[in-house]
Amino acid sequence: MIWNESIECMDRDSLRKIxxxxxxxxxxxxxxxTPFYRKKMQEMDITPDDINSIDDIVKLPFTTKYDLRDNYPFGLCAVPMSQIVRIHASSGTTGKPTVVGxxxxxxASWTECLSRAFTAFGAGSKDVFQISYGYGLFTGGLGAHAGAENIGASVIPMSSGNTEKxxxxxxxxxxxxxxxxxxxxLYLADVIRDSGFPRxxxxxxAGAFGAEPxxxxxxxxxxxxxxxxxFDIYGLSEIAGPGVGYECECQHGTHLNEDHYFPEIVDPQTxxxxxxxxxGELVFTHLTKEGMPLLRYRTKDLTALHxxxxxxxxxxxxxxxxxxRSDDMLIIRGVNVFPTQIESVILELPEFEPHYLLTVDRKNNTDTMELKVEVRxxxxxxxxxxxxxxxKKLTGRLQSVLGLGVDVKLVEPRSIERSVGKAKRVIDNRKL
Known part of the structure; x- marks a missing residue:
């Protein structure tokens, strides 16, 4: 099924004109x-008059997560706060969240894109959606909720956790x-098997699964x-949330809603x-967003387009x-985790050496993190x-910063192997 055939099946030339x-x-x-973009464009000697077709997008400046951090919280808003009706946020590299208005x-545009996704998955008004993404600042729960309601389905806003229920x-x-x-x-599947309820x-x-590789x-x-x-559903909070892209019944790639979020692939070095x-690296430009539009946002995700x-x-x-990813970010149970966040916590506490080893694994279908850290x-x-x-002191601080539990192992001074080159701080044993 197709939710919006006029857009999803439009010929490429007409789409490019739009x-x-x-x-x-x-x-x-x-x-x-947005003063940030005006200054950037003036530095590049660009004005809106220089943009006359989608091909001119290469003239525009790139935007990075650091730009969002430096303009925290609302410096990139392009409308007054009185017009911002929803604020979401995700974790950032310094502990400050990446904020989106x-x-x-x-x-409405985001909901439209999710409606396209769920329709492509074969869902309709007779379906009952169990939304087990987290609700709150994370975009998954409320985003999926709105898309499911928009196609007329019944919605159970479960949120994550409380697995028996x-x-x-x-x-x-x-x-x-x-x-x-x-x-x-996968964890739910194991619990169902042990629950006594016949499958x-x-x-x-069907299921819409995303937020982690x-x-x-x-x-x-x-x-x-x-x-x-x-089915795979793709998104990132800086662009909208889930529904930026979605698989169809063919499952030969993820269709991107490029009438709202224009994608490019660039060499991450040049x-x-x-x-x-x-x-190459996936880059998005908002084409319809009012609240906090981003030009050529570098996602750090590595992929190809067809x-x-x-x-x-x-x-x-x-x-x-x-x-x-072209950087070192980890995605643990749908949450962005940067090794620099862990390092900053360790460095905050005088009892620990700045030597640690983070091991990420997947046990019983759930991501785990074990942190070995040297005590001074x-x-x-x-x-x-x-x-x-x-x-307990270190575990509590990590939980506060990351929003995730970490299995901390305290080890003796000088017991973690040193490196003469780049230190290997992270071992990811998941087969992603």
Whole structure:
């Protein structure tokens, strides 16, 4: 099924004309309403008059996560705060969140994109959605909620966690669509197996899984364990949230809603465009956003784009699975974690050496983090109570900064291997 055939199946030339018109309008909007972009464009000797088609996008400046951090919290807003009706945020590299503001029109556009996604997954007004993404500042829960309601489906706003109740209500309410991270879907499958409820009594038919990288092998495992069709949904809070892209029934790539979020692929070193089908860094420009539009935002995600018509009939560009990131960010249970965040916590506390090793793994279908950190000489002790107090102090601070639990192992001074080159601080044993 197709939600908006006029856009999703539009011929490429007509789509590019619309993208060009919208790009010029958004450039004029930020030039006159966002001092950050006006200054950047003036430094590059660019005015809105220089933007006349979508091909002119290469003239515009790039935006990075650091620009959002430096303009925290609302420096990149292009409308008065009286027009911002929703604020979401995600974790940043310094502990300060990356903040995004939405107007009513922005929320409507985002909801439209999610409606396209859920329709592509085969969902409709007769479905019951169990939204098991987190609600709150994270975009997943409220984003998926609005999209499901917009197609007329029934919505169970479960949020994440409370797994036993998740299973009971999934069974009793007859949930047909599941929205959560892929790792949580596998955990739910294991709990269902142990719950005593026969799997055939569940009505699940499909799931929208995103917020963390996952593989085809993981897809097959989810589909087998839950007896459903598993679809990938792509998004990032800086651009909108889930629904920036979505798979169709063909599952030959992720269609991007390029009438709202224009994608480019550039070489992460030279920042020059790469040819279609070649891998590089994914860059997005807002074409319709009012509240906080971004020009050429560098996502750090590595992928490739394909412009041929999909067998489903959609002409929207298709994106390959994300191969990795051009920086060192980790995604743990849907949460962005930077090693620099962990390092900054360790350096805050005088009892610890700045030597640590973070091991990320996946156990029982859930991401885990083990942190070995050296205790300074004079602070290391054979007394268990003293070490437990120290461990609790570090664990609590990490939980506060990351929003995730970390298994802390305190080790003796000079017990972690040193390196003469770049120190290897992170070992990721997940097969992503």
């Amino acid at each position: 993208q060009g018109i919208r790009l010029k309008k958004i450039v004029e909007h930020v030039y006159h309403n 939405y107007t009513r029109k922005d929320l 998740q299973i009971t209500l999934m069974h009793d309410f007859g949930s047909t669509m599941l929205c959560c991270t892929p790792s949580y879907a 055939e009594e569940f009505k699940l038919k 996952w593989t085809e092998n993981m897809r097959r495992e989810i589909e087998e364990k839950l007896g459903i069709k598993a 920042l020059q465009p790469v040819l279609p089908g070649h891998t 412009y041929d018509r999909c067998d489903c009939g959609r002409t929207l560009v298709r994106m390959d699975r994300i191969l990795g 000489e004079g602070c290391y002790s054979d007394q268990i109570n003293k070490m437990l107090t120290l461990k």
